Amino acid sequence: MSKVDIRTARWFTLLYSLLSLLMLSALIAFSYATWSNVKQQAYESLTPHNKSLTRVVGRFFSHQESVLTELAHSVMIENKPDAFIQTRLDDLRRATPQMRVLAVIDTKGSILATTGNIHTLEWLDLFDHDQVIIGRPFRPTFVGENILPIRKPIKNEYGVTTGYVVAAYRLLGNDAIWQEAEEAESKRRSMIIGEDGRVYISYPESDTFWQSFVSQKVEEGFLNILAELTQQSSEWKTQGVQYQNENLLITASRIEAYHFYIVSGIPNDDLFSRWLERMKYVALAVLVFLIVGLFVFRIILNRASLFESSRNSAEHNVFKLSKAIEQSSSSVIVTDENWRIEYANKRLSDGDDISISLASGQLLLEHFPHDLLKTDIEIIRENLLNGNNWYGERSAKSQKQWFSYSISAVTDDLGHIINYMVVTQDITERKQVEMRLYKQANYDALTGLPNRRRTNGLLAEAFEKAWKNNQCVAVLYMDVDNFKQINNTFGHLLGDQISLLIAARLQQTVAERGTACHMSGDEFLVSMVFNSDQEIITLAENIMTVMKQPVLLEGKKLFISVNIGIARYPEDSADVSSILQHADIALNASKNQGLCRYSFFSHALDEKNKRKVELETEICHALANNELSMVYQTKNKINTEDVCGFEALMRWQSPRLGFVSPEEFISAAEEIGIIDKLGEFALYQACRDVQKFQHLSNQPLAMAVNISMYQLTNSDIVGTIKQVLNETGVNPCVLELEIAESMLAQHHEEVQPILNNLLALGVSLSIDGFGSGYSSLSYLTRFPVSALKIDRNFIANMVENRSDATLTHTVITMAHKLGLKVVAGGIEGEDQLALLRVYGCDLGQGTYFTKPLNFEQMTRHLKIQQEKPDWAI
Incomplete structure (x- = not known):
């Protein structure tokens, strides 16, 4: 703006201001003339309307009065029968559509004859005095329409009034008097007002319900205005008034015969709307002109400044751009x-x-x-x-x-x-930096081998290439045995060194035959293209052989072994995640076989794994859903075959899996850590049932319940047994806890104090499955046990196998020397029982005596035993 002539800008501003003032003045003059024209048009429309309305109203009242007068002359109450009067009323009522009701009443107001359904409590009260022809308007019901009453007296031959003919007329509606007066304009107001100010008819009706129901009167000032407007009947005038909070422009005339003012009016709001309708386009045009003029003025004024500024800015930008390019690092x-x-x-x-x-x-x-x-x-x-x-x-x-x-x-x-x-x-x-980030994201920082993320990508690439070339890919998933124990014993630094050594040995063994990867701490993976399973077996055996070589680290000689799970593409799966999952399943199968094993994935192995998962899932809900139950197998004396106790056995009938063997679901319960809850359930149920069994026997009965190593080492088994004894009321000497020999042999130092505490409660302890492979005479003298149960494998073959018979005899003799009772498990025949009698065995258990029975079956069995005579064998 500094480059533009300031004086030119001022002159242009002055010119625009004068032009704007002229346009506004013209707009004001036009608006005044328009308002006057609107009022004149309103006056010119009111006058003919008022004339027409006055003529129609006068003619209507005059005609109705003559009709009622004629009816009054024709009706002589003293002389005419009621049927004649009613007929006359009905005929006249049908001939006059505006008439709502026509009635004949006596001088006291009692109705003698009537038509229609409009009734009033007192017709005569609607008229101010005897000379009045037109009465006050009324509304017969709160929701009805306004009715105007008119009456004529009925006189006898002596001129005495004997009654009245009364008619009630509809004021509004399609057949009312307003239709004849062409009341089509919605904004027009029309009224019939009496000399006393009463509003007889108002069209349209009042806005409020109360105003429309009660007869209204106008103010005295309004009446004075009506009197002034009707002084000269030949001249119509208009004047502004206020009626019911509304400003009106009105004209009026007078019907002398009935002392009525006929008023026609138009609301000022309507006049203003008409004026605004005419003015809006003119005002809009003026406003647009002023805005456009201002806009044009601003454009002209700014263009010179903008041109100069643009030139300066362009020069400055070129300078800055040149400097920026010179200083750019690119x-x-x-x-x-x-x-x-x-x-x-x-x-x-x-x-x-x-x-x-x-x-x-x-x-x-x-x-x-x-x-x-x-x-x-x-x-x-x-x-x-x-x-x-x-x-x-x-x-x-x-x-x-x-x-x-x-x-x-x-x-x-x-x-x-x-x-x-x-x-x-x-x-x-x-x-x-990108290369470093890529290596950090895709390679193990310790061994430098591809990590799990990169392994997935490498396998996907290998599978795609194998699919194109019609090849097969093997995935060997391996786990270092006891790696966690090495870390905990010797520290993570030594563990890292072993991981580096394993990675180096693995790469050396695999060489160009495949790709080695490090999945996690002790998990490695090798992928290779193969033509036959023998190639995979050879590589797996080479890996295990290399890993077996002792490691000398920090003066310590360590031995390493690995288990390997193998899955094949596309035989086992064509998907990377599935291949890894299948290889992991095969790895778990290898671990279950022992150390330094390899296993191929198979669908049978997959089904077994799924079965295990299903078992672990279902066993969690089995106890809550009452799917578990207890069965009992008797322990009998070898000599007399009398029942002296029971072994409690658990059974599971799953709605989804069917019957599940105890070996399966107990193993699953131990895996997920709920074996203590199952054991607690078995203890409670067995103790409750043995109390009931005792009532069916004349000699003491014992109940043996198996206890797992998990219960001994990972739960408060002593507190649980104490609570069970207290709640069930079982004598502690009745309860016998059976513990597997293999568990005692492996954890004898850990369980020794727990067994001593259990023995202090008064329960008895026995060793289950003695002779199954872990027997050691040294711990028999150390553990506080009172009985041995010989493993059923020896009992099954001792009749035919002399070695099993000798071993069984030796165990029985040794146990008796140590003061222990001997229970023979798995007795199925008379020959086995006879041999055990010869060896002096104390108790026997097996299907020879009873198969496992539920509570009801065992109850019946005990009752049958009691019913045997004393001489029965």
């Missing part, structure tokens, strides 16, 4: 259409931090690092001709440098390329 080069340099800001260096000098006129593609683009020049030109920019990254291997190139084209009006803009950056440092 190399900015402009060439002609033949790649000859026109401008370069000299921001590139070679691998030895020596600046690369580029001069105008040189061919850009002949100088480093842009010579790396020679092989891409056609692709670059094609992209640029299609209107796209080209971006690429290239490396100079000799200098170990990376460069990024962003190339765009400048075209003329015909679309021909006239310049190339080349922005080049040295991205060596960024690439090095």
Whole structure:
């Protein structure tokens, strides 16, 4: 603005202000003339309407009065019968559509005859005095319409009034008097007002319910105005008044015969609306003119300033852009259409931090690092001709440098390329960071082998390549045995050294035959292409052989072994995640077989694993859903075969899995850590039932319940047994706890104090499955047990196998020397029982005596035993 002539701007502002003032003055004059015209048109419409309305109203009342007068003459109450009067009323009522009711009443107001359904408590009260012909309007019901009453006296032959003919007329409606007066304009107000100010008829009706129901009177000032307007009956005048909070422009006339004022009016709001309707377009045009004029004024005033500012800004921007390009860390080069340099800001260096000098006129593609683009020049030109920019990254291997190139084209009006803009950056440092991040994300930091994430990608690539070449891929998933124990014993530093050694041995063994990966702390994986399963077996055995070699670390000689699970593509699965899952299932199968084993995945193994998962899931809800139950097998004296006790056995009938063997669900319960809850359930149920069994026997009965090692070492078994004894009331000497021999042999130091505490409660302890492979005479003298149960495998074959018979006899003799009772399990025949009698065995258990029975079956069995006579064998 400083560059524009200030005086010109002031003159233009003054001219615009005068023009605006002139337009506003013209608008005011036009609005006044329009208002006067609207009022004049309203007056010209009111006068003929009022004339018409006065004529119609007068004619209506005059006609109705004559009709009622004629009816009154024809009706002589003393002489005419009621039927004649009623007929006359009905005929006249049908002939007059505005008439709602027609009645004949006596001088006291009693109704003698009537038509219609409108009744009033007192017709005579509607008329102010005897001479009145037209009465006060009324509403017969709160929701009805306004009714106007008219009456004529009935006189006898002597001129004495003997009654009245009364008619009630509808004031509004399709057949009312307003229709004849052409009351079509919705905004017009019409009224019939008496000399006393009473409003007889108002069209339209009052806005409020109460005003429309009660007969209204206008104010005295309103009556005075009506009197002034009707002084000269030949001249109609208009005047503004206020009626019911509404300003009206009215005209009026008078019907002398009935002393009525006929008023016609138009609300001022309606006049204002008409005026506003005419004014809005003119006012809008003036407003638009003023706004457009102001806008044009601003444009003209600013263009000069804008032009000068744009020129200064452009010069300044060019200067800033030039400085920015010079200071940019990127190399900015402009060439002609033949790649000859026109401008370069000299921001590139070679691998030895020596600046690369580029001069105008040189061919850009002949100088480093842009010579790396020679092989891409056609692709670059094609992209640029299609209107796209080209971006690429290239490396100079000799200098170990990376460069990024962003190339765009400048075209003329015909679309021909006239310049190339080349922005080049040295991205060596960024690439090095990306490489470090890539290695951190995809390779194990300790061993340098591909990690789990990278392994998934490598397997996906290997499977895709194998599918194309019709090959097979084996995945060997391996786990280092006892690695956690090594970490806990010798520390993580030594554990890391072992991981490095394992990785080195693994890479050396696999060599070029496959790819070794480190999945997690002690888990490794090898993938290889194979033609036969023998190749996989050979590699697995080589890996296990290499790993078995002792390791000498920090003066410690350690032995390492691995278990391997093997899955094959595409035989076992064509999906990476499934292959890894299947290999893991095979690995778990190897671990279950012992140390240093390998296993191939099979669908049977998969089904077994799924079965295990299902068991672990279902056993969690089995106790809560009452799916578990207890059965009992008797323990009998060998000599007399009398029942002296029971062994409690648990059974599970699953709604989903069917019958599940105890070996399966007990193993699953131990895996997920709920075996203590199952054991607690067995203890409670067995103790409750043995109390009931005792009532059916004349000698003491014992109840044996199996206790798992998990219950002994991971739960408060002593507190549980104490609570069971207290709640069930069982004598402690009745309860016998059976513990597997294999558990005692492996954990004898851990369970010794727990067994002593159990013995202090008064319960008895016995060893189950004695002779199954872990027998040791030394711990028999150490543990506070009172009985041995010989493993059923020896009992099953001792009749035919002399060795089993000798071993059984030896165990019985040894146990008796130590003061222990002996229970023989698995007795199925008479010959076995006879041999055990010879050996002096104390108790026997097996299907020879009873199979496992539920509570009801065992109750019946005991009752039958009691019913045997004393001499029965």
